Amino acid sequence: MQRRIRRRYAAERRFRVLGAGAVILSAAFLGFLLFTMVAQGWRGFTTTELALPIDLHAAGFHVERARLNTPAADLALASAGLEDAVENAATSAFGPDGATLIAPSAWTVLRAAVKRDPAILERRTVVRVPASTAFDRALAGEGTPAMKATVARLQRAGMVVRGFNWTFLSESDSTDPVAVGIWGALKGSLLTMAITFLIAFPVGVLSAIYLEEYAPKNRWTDLIEVSINNLAAVPSIIFGLLGLAVFLGTWEIGGRVFGPMLPRSAPLVGGVTLALMIMPVIVIASRNAIKGVPPSIRDAALGIGASPIQVVFHHVLPLAMPGILTGTIIGMARALGETAPLLLIGMRAFIVTPPDGVTDPATVLPVQIFLWSDEVSRGFVEKTSAAILVLLAVLLAMNGLAIYLRNKFETRW
Amino acid sequence: MSTAFTPVSHKMSARDVSVAYGDNQAVKNVSIDIDMDKVTAFIGPSGCGKSTFLRTLNRMNDTIPSARVTGEILLDGENIYSADMDVVQLRARVGMVFQKPNPFPKSIFENVAYGPRIHGLATSRADLEAIVERSLKRAGLWEEVKDRLSDSGTALSGGQQQRLCIARAIAVDPEVILMDEPASALDPIATAKIEELIHELRGRYAIVIVTHNMQQAARVSQRTAFFHLGQLVEYGETDNIFTAPRQERTKDYITGRYG
């Protein structure tokens, strides 16, 4: 008897230790992931800039003032040799290898400055231009000894300025790691998610309502139920193939060619494809939430003459809403992190301008991360981690929204 | 069997009503008349089909897919199972109170106002407030809740919840009120209040109450119907049923021969 009790306690203790161990292990993995991402990614949010003294007038740079206010201003400044003027200024300010210290896009900073204030055409001024990737890497401790020496020299001269990388949040993809930004991909993700939500939520919830409240229970509805459960487990790349075939494919019917239905690489087709993918998740979660509403509430409403639709929309749906929203956000989070199906429907293009609408070519955060992680240039490593941090932040925001909505709709019994 | 009462135009009449759940014949050929200003009690051992039959009277059985109802039920001479009977309208005329109090998880006010609102009974907010107040007063709940109408209906005690459900049913101005063991989940004091309330409501509505408690049937009803194994065994004035039952089975039940 005593032995049995002791054995039970020991088993109890063992189980608790195992459970705690499992929690600690998963927390450790999570902590490790976050730590590496932050350790690598924080540099992605900083910029290295060089204070470049430049005197365009003395350099003999000339452009007609009148053209600066026209749409052709960019062209005028480029053809007047602004890029060369900037490189020359870098050489005279930073030494013979000065042109390699500034980013290839540095002259566009000056172009913007001139358009803002044409007066700098006439006098000496100092502009901050982004440093080249090689310079930036050397500052981070990776590079040739010569480059490191240059970095040290310019740092002593007070010409190196570090700051928060607003460009990373406001620009899009680029071939130059110091000039890349996440905004294009973020906007692409938001547009894609909007399409996904607008399709998957109403269709998913209405299907769940129909299946739970209206559909007769027979072999057909059983078949549908099994199919939905299986669909939720289908690998996402299959949905990509489906999207590719259905929305981007062409058919020849009676000698005439139809399709493609939707534009390639656009948030519209991505959103529709992801909507197909997460719909089963929403249907299953919504059905469970609807099942959880006590039948006595339906009886109560029916008993005073509410129509079936009124029962659903006045009583069942509000009470099921917390569960429906939780399921929806889980589905949306899955869609937000999805890469494979979007690669198939062409959202992996090199996109330098953020999409203006759901039919413009776009990419999304996880695909952008995938593309950057594939780049050879070292500068992309920290950008990749920084992009992952942005993706995690969006996920966190979505989960926060889920918790907020759940508490808001929660009914106190 | 059935007993004919005067007057001849009854509020509700069931003719040969049978209900089956799949193969299970729960109610068999029941014919009965229900009149205004009377409380009719359905008694009988558990599982004998009282609830099932009660639910045919406002077609709540429609919500159970396996339930099949045959026969005819007339409300003011009109068959409620005919194709042109609107179920929503029917349930507004024949209200129901359930065994377990089931207020909506909304405010007390909203609980009572819901019915009038969906049936468009109030033309203004003041109108609606008047209906809510009148219904709560008739249900004997007004004094207890008038200062906290915005509290949740589910925060009330069990007995108060049940009276709230009665107020909710009254608010749509029904002609018949069906009650399925309305006090079985309540303590004796709350039960007494419900019984008292049934007494007061008698003059306005035809009330049908299912109970497995014979004393309760004797206390609140003027007519009693005894059900056994899905059949209506005996129906008559409550006093007669309890003092001089004509059927052997009724007598056995009343004298406690079976539960």
Ligand SMILES: Nc1ncnc2c1ncn2[C@@H]1O[C@H](COP(=O)(O)OP(=O)(O)O)[C@@H](O)[C@H]1O
């Ligand atoms: N929803 C239902 N589905 C299937 N059978 C039911 C259902 N409700 C009741 N029954 C059956 O019908 C018979 C009568 O039940 P009921 O009307 O609830 O009896 P009572 O209210 O007199 O206790 C019982 O045999 C019961 O099992």
Ligand SMILES: [Mg+2]
């Ligand atoms: Mg019952």
